[in-house]
Amino acid sequence: MSSKSIHTTLENGTPVCIRTITEDDGELMRAGIARMSQRSRYLRFFSGAAAPPDWVIERLVHADSHTHLAWGAIDMSLPDRPAIGAVHAFRHEEDEDCAEFSVAIVDDYHGLGLGKLLTATILLDARDEGIAGFAVSILADNPSALEFTRSLGGRHVGHDAGVFELSLDVEEAIARLRAKCDPPGIAEVFAAME
Template sequence: MKYEKTVILKTGVPLQVRNGCETDAQTVYENFTQTHTETDYLLSYADERSFDPDGDAACLKEKAESADEVELIALIDGKVVGTAGVQAVGKKYKVKHRAEFGISILKDYWGRGIGRVLTECCIDCARKAGYAQLELSVVANNKRAIQMYQKAGFKEYGRNPKGFNSRLTGFQELVYMHLEL
């Protein structure tokens, strides 16, 4: 799915959101490593990567050519400051109406509205792809993210008290949220 948009953040700085492409693989790899080191709220740790830059290049190419999935990068002055994506829950008839949403932003760029922009872009992509529902899970202690998702229209539909097992804090409760499109 092709996507590109530029918005002016509340700080007055332009943010470019576009598909990650093969040539972005190294910087996306570095961004993943940094974001997954800076917070304990994401699904995995930096040392649990399943791809190297070559694998990231192939994945980015595949998403850019997909009709119903996307991996977006957010850039400020040419620097990748965040990533977000929409992925099908599955291809089988009973679940093909559902997509999952994930996002990560460099800690130095939190609080600037980048998460809101990436969330809105992913919602737009999910709608264009024809999904009926967009889903996410978020650590219950991540109050800022939950508020942002609620403002975007996501509703809580359940919790898992031992959803993540953090290396730092032990079990983390996950909040499951969805948005009807």
């Protein structure tokens, strides 16, 4: 599988590379998760543990570009090129038209449009792979993720033990992101992926 990459910028002008995650990215993934605050790790993984078990890292870096799509973001302005965010879509075994979707951003990069850039990337990749919808699980105490998912057309389908379940139509979400063209760096994502 060949690696794909997109070069763009965050809202503050920071240059980033968004690229497919490979099995060689275990240490980058582990370091990125360690840089997240305990609250951010809890909101993303439903656990605040500083170091996820090895099996979690293995699952996150084992992307085959069909059943598991995965993209990571690297800060190109820093000499050590740290991982600053990642997005994943795991195709459902029982419904190959649907995938479980998640995104995580290192706290220092919150509010700079990185979540939107990564989401646009995975949506476009998913469409190319024939995935029509995303299933999204969001903790009830994560209002910003709920608001963002709803802004993309996310529809509430269930609620269990403090977790909201939403469904997201891939084409509709792409159209909404394209219409907003925000952040400006999203234009590079669309140009590279279409």
